[in-house]
Each structure stands twice: as C-alpha cells, then as structure tokens.
Amino acid sequence: MMENEELSVIVWCWSDSQTNATQLRAVNVATGEEVHLNSGSFLLRISIDAKASVTRCFIRHLASGGEAYIQGGPKLRTFVEACLLHGGTQEY
Numbered sequence: 001m002m003e004n005e006e007l008s009v010i011v012w013c014w015s016d017s018q019t020n021a022t023q024l025r026a027v028n029v030a031t032g033e034e035v036h037l038n039s040g041s042f043l044l045r046i047s048i049d050a051k052a053s054v055t056r057c058f059i060r061h062l063a064s065g066g067e068a069y070i071q072g073g074p075k076l077r078t079f080v081e082a083c084l085l086h087g088g089t090q091e092y
Contacts, residue, residue, distance in 0.1 A: 007028070008029035009026050009027065009028060010026070010027050010029055011024065011026045012024070012026075024037070040061055040062070041062040041063065042059055042060065043058075043062060044057060044059055045057065045058040045059075054071060054072075055071070056069065056070070057069070057070040057071075058070075
C-alpha cells in the first residue's frame with residue numbers, strides 16, 4: 001500500500017418495504033465504479049466518556065471476529081443516530 005492512500009466512497013442506503021430489507025450501494029468517488037462489499041454482519045458499539053467528551057466506537061465483524069476501535073469527536077454518536085439509524089432526525 002502506498003503512503004497517504006485514501007479511498008473515498010459514496011454510500012447510498014434505502015429501505016425496501018417489499019422485502020423488508022435495507023439495500024446498500026457503494027461507489028468509488030475517484031473512478032465512479034461500484035465498490036463490491038462482502039456480505040457480512042457487524043456489531044457497532046458506541047460509548048461516550050462524559051469526562052473526556054470523546055466518543056469511541058468498537059466494530060466487530062461477527063463472522064471472523066475481526067475488531068477495530070475508532071475514536072471521534074463529540075458529534076460522532078449524534079451523527080450515527082441522526083444519519084444512519086431509522087427514524088433519525090438527520091440533524092447533527
């Protein structure tokens with residue numbers, strides 16, 4: 001992998017009421033090509049440290065057990081709730 005490599009992806013997701021499923025499409029911004037994602041299930045755990053005003057995310061790929069930790073600013077949880085979860089207000 002090259003140093004400072006960046007991948008930008010636009011992700012569309014929508015609910016399909018006929019199948020009662022959420023559909024997802026991802027496209028590479030630089031090439032316009034569809035990004036093919038592996039099938040999988042993930043656990044996303046978001047925690048807030050009130051004393052440090054830091055939000056931390058833990059992500060686990062359920063099939064493989066692979067894990068990652070992400071640390072973000074105070075708006076991360078609000079962003080996830082507003083923009084990713086059904087019924088969110090989309091205000092952050």
